Amino acid sequence: MRVQGKVAVVTGAYRGIGRACAERLAAEGSRVIAVDIAAGDPGFHNPDIDYHRMDVGSESDWQALADRLAAEARQIDILVNAAGIAPTKAGAHDVTLTDWEQIIRVNQTGVLLGMRMATSMMLGRAPLAIVNISSIWGQVGGSGQIAYHASKGAVINMTRNAAVTYAKQGVRVNALLPGLIDTDMVRVQPPEMNAATLALTPMGRIGLPEEIAAGVLFLASDDASFVTGATLAVDGGFTAQ
């Protein structure tokens, strides 16, 4: 039990990477508030996972979550910002401002609002570990998807900023950079796009959400007590090249 007795908020937890993170943290002893915009019962089997529906891009939704936690006298020990979208493949020449703003709102502003809620609640009270899910595309260049790549690059430097800002106050902030992972986000992409990423992945295979959750667990746990501002690539060697 590597996060026994902790309270974790995990965004994007209805499915995919966020769900795997929520399930792993709960299996390792955390009480998890799984957050997502999706409607319907997510069907978690672990009774230590509560589902809370909200939009990570909405300031008032984060305030409602903070109010709920305060009413239940709960603090946050771990925040995993995993919610993300990649609805367009457009590049600089054809991205619409609507798509740009939607992607930045969820992938970048959503991370900011989560970090703001957790740090404002926990600073001066108790240690806090934040893990932001960026992407290999936040670190290296790729073709197209300019808004997605911009948002993921921003998440890396927001992580470093928060890590340095709060390092002496018991808050650790790290980013995890997944490579190509087998989730719905990837399944709906054009197969040739995924094949191109796979061809550049030294291990020659797609990763699993559980492999990302294992990295998140490390960064969220006390095993990473001297790790802050780091980027952990879990990408089959993609960014080693």
Ligand SMILES: NC(=O)c1ccc[n+]([C@@H]2O[C@H](COP(=O)([O-])OP(=O)(O)OC[C@H]3O[C@@H](n4cnc5c(N)ncnc54)[C@H](O)[C@@H]3O)[C@@H](O)[C@H]2O)c1
């Ligand atoms: N799958 C990959 O290959 C890959 C690679 C690198 C990074 N990532 C990142 O990992 C994270 C998880 O992606 P995934 O592959 O599991 O995708 P996914 O599409 O399977 O899951 C994303 C989840 O986020 C939720 N979500 C979307 N918008 C939201 C909002 N406004 N508020 C709250 N929840 C919202 C969705 O409902 C969904 O449950 C994302 O940040 C993604 O960018 C994924």
